[in-house]
Amino acid sequence: MKSIIYIGLLLLTLTSCQEDKGNYTYRNINEISVTGIAATKTVTQFSILGMSPVINQTMPVSADDLEYLWYVGKIDTLSQELNIQTPVNLYPDTYEAYFVVIQKSTGIFTKVPFKLVVESQLGQGLLVLSDLNGYANLAYWERSGEVVQDVYEKVNPGLHLGRNPYRVCYMFKGYSIPAFVTVMCHDEQGGCALNPVDFTKFKDYAELFYQTPDPLHPDGYGYSNYFNYDETAFGDLYNDFIINNGQLHERSTYVGWYQPAYAVDQDYRLSEYTFMGMMQYIFYDNEHSQFLQKTSWPPNSFSVVEVPEGYFRDLYLVYADRGFAGTDYPHYYCVFKEKTTSDHYFVEVLMSPSGFKPLKKEKIxxxxxxxxxFAVSFTTSAIFYGVGNELYCYDTGNGRSVSCYNEFGSGAEITALYLVPQYGESSQYPGETVLSAVKLFVGVSLPGQEREGSVFEFEVNLDNTLTFIRKKEHIAGKIVSMTWKY
Structure with a gap:
């Protein structure tokens, strides 16, 4: 027993701590803490992220000895200022974000994590396509009145939409395909399609087709939802069309690509405009001055629409859009040019269950x-058009033109028109949506600044007069097209 005790004492002696005779110098450090940063910060895309944290120090040092860093993700720097005031060009999403304070003289730092929630600003509003410094440019005028310039470049740094912009279109959500915005350009690429939520690139224009057409030359776009069908949970039931280089390409609700909707041996060249109604899809062949109807059988072919002999002889379609019909079936208002002269004609056509029928033809x-x-009013019998800095209304009922507005500014030039309906709740039937107003947007070039494009907003009255509402000046380049984003 004594032997065991002696062995235990020996082990205790060998394993006991020795006296620490090292020479250490101890000093206090500056402990840094941060307050004033919420655990979650929500901000709207393209708006200003602003926060002013409070720095607390146990051994305060001068401001020159402190560095700051705001960043998201791995290392996507937002700011290097204490009080952040910076535009948020991130995609709508939830991000892990951080604020870091560093004392330069010691390397001591404090990092504060928080969640940054970026919400999409881009609800309903007007998209303005322009030519700015040789490139296609998109501006967005939100319904509340805010304008976001250079929408695409903000979320796609270093990229451009294309050159020689031609048209911007909103393409609706289908059963198996998302909604997207297409910017059409007359260049080698043809433009591209964008996600309408954050304006990231969705596809190149060429990728919209089952077979890439050659050449890529977008002309127009047409859309028609199915008659008497409501929107489904998966999107609208519809057919829509792209006219590329005078040839038709079709996409239906259940197909994700545009497919050739013509026989390769058919000789025609379509105008950019489509005539749709009563489950009919009709197009005008500028090559042979005739209307063509897409047939369901045989597939991928057209039949010539019968009209009074000589009615459209040697006429070239300049413009067409759905016009005022009252309680009747769809009416289209058209402007045609005679190929052999400088004469122009107004033509009104009806699309009814009994077929396609021209109603009126008169020299303009x-x-x-x-x-x-041009822009057609679908609540009154009128076509609006611009000449220089003056806006006119052509009354299709009496064939006369009157000046509507000319206060765009000295040297201004009207370059684009766009009409859009506005809907609201019915006062007579609560919960029911009704047409509340028709807005006319006028794209005007005001020389003298790099961003020469301005947009004027009007309300169209029932007597074809206009009520000026507001304007946004110098928000774009030379405006070529506008559309409403839903």
Whole structure:
């Protein structure tokens, strides 16, 4: 027993701590803490992220000895200022974000994590396509009145939409396909399609097709939802069309690509406009001055629409859109040019269950200029058009033109027109949506600044007069097209 005790004492002696005779110098450090940063910060895309944290120090040092860093993800720097005030060009999402304070002289730092929630700003509003410094450019005018310039470049740094912009279109959600915005350009790429939520690139224009057409030359876009069908949970039931280089390409609700909707041996060249209604899809062949109807059988072919002999002889379609019909079936208002002269004609056509029928043809009394912008009022019998810095209304009932507005500014030029309906709740039937107003947006070039494009907003009255509402000046380049984003 004594032997065991002696062995235990020996082991205790060998394993006991020895006296620490090292020479250490101890000093206090500056402990840094941060307050004033919420655990979650929610901000709207493209708006200003602003926060002013409070720095607490146990041994305060000068401001020159402190560095700051705000970042998201791995290392996507937002700011290097104490009080952050920076635009948020991130995609809508939830991010892990951090604020770091560093004392330069010691290397001591404090990192504060928080969640940054970026919400999409891009609800309903007007998309404005323009040519800015040789490139296609998109501006977005939100319904509340805020304008976001350079939408695409903000979320796609270093990229461009294309050159020689031609048209911007909103393409609705289908059963198996998302909604997207297509910017059409007359360049080698043809433009591209964008996600309408955050304006990231969705696809190149060429990727919209089952077979890439050659050449890539977008002309127009047409959309028609199925008659008497409501929107489904998966999107609208519809057919829509892209006209590329005068040839038709079709996409239905259940198909994700645009497919050739024509026989390769058919000789035609379509205008950019589509006539749709009563489950009919009709197009105008500018090559042979005739209307063609897409047939369901045989597939991928057209039949010539019968009209009074000589009615459209040697006529070239300049512009067409759905016009005022009252309680009748769809009416289309058209502007045609005679190929052998400088004469222009107004033509009104009806699309009814019994077929396609021209109703009126009369010579236009005003001079139609090349690239003249038009817009059709679908609540009154009128076509609006611009000449220089003056906006006119052509009354399709009496064939007369009157000036509507000319206060766009000295040297201004009207370059684009766009009409859009506005809906609201019925006062007579609560919960029911009804047409509340028709807005006319006028794209105007005001020379003298790099961003020459301005947009004026009007309400169309029932007597074809206009009520000025507001304007946004110098928000774009030379405006070529506008559309409403839903």
């Amino acid at each position: 009394g005003f001079a139609v200029q090349e690239d003249m912008p």
